[in-house]
Amino acid sequence: MQTKGVNMTPVSPGPYREAPPCEGLCRSCRAEGCGKKEEAGRCFRIRGGRPLKGSVSVHGAKNSVLPIFAAAVLCRTPVHLARVPRLSDTGVSLRILESLGCISALSEDEAVVDPSAVTGSRIPDRLVREMRSSSVFLGSVAARTGEAYLCLPGGCELGARPIDLHLMGLRALGMTIEEKGEKLHAYHNGLKGADITLPFPSVGATENILMAAVLAKGRTVLRGAAREPEIQDLCRFLRRCGAGIVGDGGPVLYIDGVPELMGCSYAVMGDRIEAATLLIAAAVTGGEVEVRGFSPADTGAVLGVLRRMGARLRVYRDRVQLSAPHRLITPGRVDTAPFPGFPTDVQPVLSAAAALAEGETVIGENIFDSRFKHLSQLVQMGADVRIDGRTAYIRGVESLHGAGLKALDLRGGAALVTAALAAEGESRIGGLQHIERGYERLEETLSALGAEIERV
Numbered sequence: 210m211q212t213k214g215v216n217m218t219p220v221s222p223g224p225y226r227e228a229p230p231c232e233g234l235c236r237s238c239r240a241e242g243c244g245k246k247e248e249a250g251r252c253f254r255i256r257g258g259r260p261l262k263g264s265v266s267v268h269g270a271k272n273s274v275l276p277i278f279a280a281a282v283l284c285r286t287p288v289h290l291a292r293v294p295r296l297s298d299t300g301v302s303l304r305i306l307e308s309l310g311c312i313s314a315l316s317e318d319e320a321v322v323d324p325s326a327v328t329g330s331r332i333p334d335r336l337v338r339e340m341r342s343s344s345v346f347l348g349s350v351a352a353r354t355g356e357a358y359l360c361l362p363g364g365c366e367l368g369a370r371p372i373d374l375h376l377m378g379l380r381a382l383g384m385t386i387e388e389k390g391e392k393l394h395a396y397h398n399g400l401k402g403a404d405i406t407l408p409f410p411s412v413g414a415t416e417n418i419l420m421a422a423v424l425a426k427g428r429t430v431l432r433g434a435a436r437e438p439e440i441q442d443l444c445r446f447l448r449r450c451g452a453g454i455v456g457d458g459g460p461v462l463y464i465d466g467v468p469e470l471m472g473c474s475y476a477v478m479g480d481r482i483e484a485a486t487l488l489i490a491a492a493v494t495g496g497e498v499e500v501r502g503f504s505p506a507d508t509g510a511v512l513g514v515l516r517r518m519g520a521r522l523r524v525y526r527d528r529v530q531l532s533a534p535h536r537l538i539t540p541g542r543v544d545t546a547p548f549p550g551f552p553t554d555v556q557p558v559l560s561a562a563a564a565l566a567e568g569e570t571v572i573g574e575n576i577f578d579s580r581f582k583h584l585s586q587l588v589q590m591g592a593d594v595r596i597d598g599r600t601a602y603i604r605g606v607e608s609l610h611g612a613g614l615k616a617l618d619l620r621g622g623a624a625l626v627t628a629a630l631a632a633e634g635e636s637r638i639g640g641l642q643h644i645e646r647g648y649e650r651l652e653e654t655l656s657a658l659g660a661e662i663e664r665v
């Protein structure tokens with residue numbers, strides 16, 4: 210397919226797409242936990258104990274590209290994106306765009322979205338169920354077409370995931386939102402800027418409100434906005450399309466609405482969560498690595514914790530070099546918090562490192578209700594863990610042993626991989642469909658750092 214002179218292959222099922230579900234045991238490994246409904250023959254086999262060594266570059270950020278795809282709907286002309294990560298969530302986003310009437314194409318790490326003929330306003334239920342963050346399309350689709358239909362994404366493996374703050378902000382901009390059971394219908398006769406205060410800096414609510422406000426008449430002031438780097442990336446993208454936004458990176462956003470936006474070329478920021486995952490994995494294996502292609506300033510809280518654990522770091526503008534001692538020490542207490550605090554998305558991976566660090570680590574999870582599910586699997590590997598509500602007490606042991614494991618959610622899956630890399634013996638990790646939501650070809654990245662990991 211050709212889109213505005215760019216040669217691209219049409220979006221079609223590729224290796225990053227979901228494999229058909231299998232009703233039986235994982236055929237290759239038959240590992241405990243790789244049981245019913247596991248995808249056929251899809252496990253990581255990891256032989257632990259090799260220090261990670263070498264230099265790798267991270268991919269584009271998942272949490273940045275998804276809202277940018279949603280924002281593309283706001284434009285009148287094609288959007289060209291570079292550094293698009295090949296993730297299953299990327300595939301879901303492109304299918305949503307196609308269902309709305311956009312023409313999209315993906316080639317290597319580039320995507321073109323032509324939203325000039327957007328006609329649809331229904332975000333398909335099954336895609337919302339596949340990717341909860343599809344709710345971020347609500348603001349942009351309604352702003353562009355005058356209405357949007359969305360089924361409520363509901364809770365997920367991380368606990369209850371209400372979108373009340375999204376709806377509050379969109380209503381303040383003049384949207385009528387009818388809720389019938391699980392179905393939402395948002396519509397309006399022209400959006401108007403408003404003064405909105407979020408009681409909690411929700412990332413998704415900030416994104417949804419931003420996307421509706423850029424096409425609203427007049428000025429919107431959004432107080433209590435999320436400050437995550439991915440919000441800043443979205444704002445940079447929107448500004449390049451012609452939006453009037455100032456204040457991103459701080460808690461108050463000022464958005465001056467414009468009548469229309471035009472597409473642009475934009476490179477997605479590097480994935481700070483992938484970078485943090487690789488650095489922690491290197492640290493727990495006693496490795497020596499360089500992780501490139503992201504902004505260390507976006508990962509300050511994680512780097513601070515790694516230093517407290519005894520890792521030596523050299524920080525440059527767009528890369529970090531890490532060398533780790535034979536055994537890490539506990540960082541003490543770590544509490545997750547909105548940016549610039551310690552990211553909840555890195556908490557599970559940190560807990561894997563804590564399982565082997567000398568001393569007791571206390572982890573407080575303050576963002577999501579249920580983000581300790583992976584800990585019971587770490588216990589199967591020999592970890593010493595106690596959970597009390599939203600606090601985990603992890604007493605580091607000298608070694609973990611390989612086991613048959615199953616990823617239950619994206620970052621929990623990354624935690625299991627991290628623990629398996631440092632454990633003695635072999636581990637098999639199923640549930641790869643969760644890991645593939647957020648890490649592009651993780652096994653290739655880790656193999657490049659010398660890990661013994663393969664997909665079987």
Ligand code: UD1
Pocket residue numbers: 271272273275342369370371372373374375376409410411412413414435439553554576577578
């Ligand atoms: C985004 C990220 C996710 C990250 C999270 C926090 C994407 C695609 N996902 O998720 O990886 O872990 O930010 O950094 O970018 N809440 C409400 N009402 C709302 C909205 C949120 O109560 O209307 C609650 C949520 O249930 C949750 C907390 O606020 O407990 C944080 O949610 P939010 O910041 O919105 O995260 P997401 O945008 O869902």
